[in-house]
Amino acid sequence: MRTAAMYDAQQAGDGTGDRADQAGDGPSRDASPGIWRHLVAPTPEAAVAAATRAVLLGVRDRLAAGADRVTVGLTGGGAGSAITRALGDVADAPWDRVDLWYGDERWVRVDDPERNDAVARDVLRRHPDGIGRARLHPAPQPAAGSNDPDVAARALAADLPDRFDVLVLGVGPDGHVASLFPDRAWAVDPAADAFAVRDSPKPPLVRLTVSMAMIRRSRRVVLVAVGAAKAAAVRGVLAGDPALPAMHATGVESTLLVSTA
């Protein structure tokens, strides 16, 4: 069985230039009214710290603007998990006014360590007086009697906020964000806020993901691309390669790409 790590290793050797013909009909980055910024961090740790600060700033700014609660989307993967752990180390944030979701989830049982939200559940449990006061909204899991990912995606869509105030998205080596992969149908249903992916090139095959439309309604998007394996994807995003989902992942107010290359 191919694992997610094997997939990443294979992707690290891939260029992205040969995908220009996959452009599809998704929205272009230029269409976004948001401000787009790229921060090159000297180390992975610095990248995680910068992304973590951006999330906290987004939470504080939203509350300062008068919101009762703040909606935050987290991401799985290496850097995403490190950001979630770093957020857990921040005790003095207004966590009791924060709702947390994941931008995508693997279609596995909630006790499976492959779940993206396994990290958040662990972090919330460890910090009951800090981030443990936030409300985590787990995506549906396969269960006896409700094993249809399409039904689950509709339930997820119904549980999602109107928009994320802050959405963190890891960038895969192939330029994927959430579970929206290049060469896959990530732009076909712009009306859906979430849908099921049944042919993920990165295991597991079946996932639930927010849509590009949902991503692009976010107030602030923080894209994180850490490590040499992501360098080609970062170059592609900077070059505006429309085949890369990450290139389209912009926020309404701002978009920050944090990378190490």
Ligand SMILES: O=C1O[C@H](COP(=O)(O)O)[C@@H](O)[C@H](O)[C@H]1O
């Ligand atoms: O499978 C996934 O991969 C991406 C990127 O992960 P990374 O380890 O390459 O940073 C992640 O953002 C997504 O949530 C996850 O499901």
